[in-house]
Amino acid sequence: MDLSNKTQENVEYMIEAIKTKLRMASGAAMQSSSFSIEQYDDIFDVYDLIMNKPTLSISEVEAIASELGRLRKKEA
DSSP: OOTTSOOHHHHHHHHHHHHHHHTOTTGGGSOGGGSOGGGHHHHHHHHHHHHTOSOOOHHHHHHHHHHHHHHSOOOO
16 A cells, blocks of 8 residues: 555545554444545554554553544534
8 A cells, every 4th residue: 555645545544554453442433534634644643653563552542542533524
């Protein structure tokens, strides 16, 4: 997957990969379509961090979930 292109498809790919890596039980609550291409760089930073760590502590998972919540599109 070429993540150098800022596309909605890449945003959705990264969110799905993050959910898989975190084994998020509430994955359904975090739909990849809830994230905007405008947040691409921030989502990529989270994705890159997660994919480069062999394990994550509970506090890291909580912090990442909180950050993803902040990055979600605001419903109008």
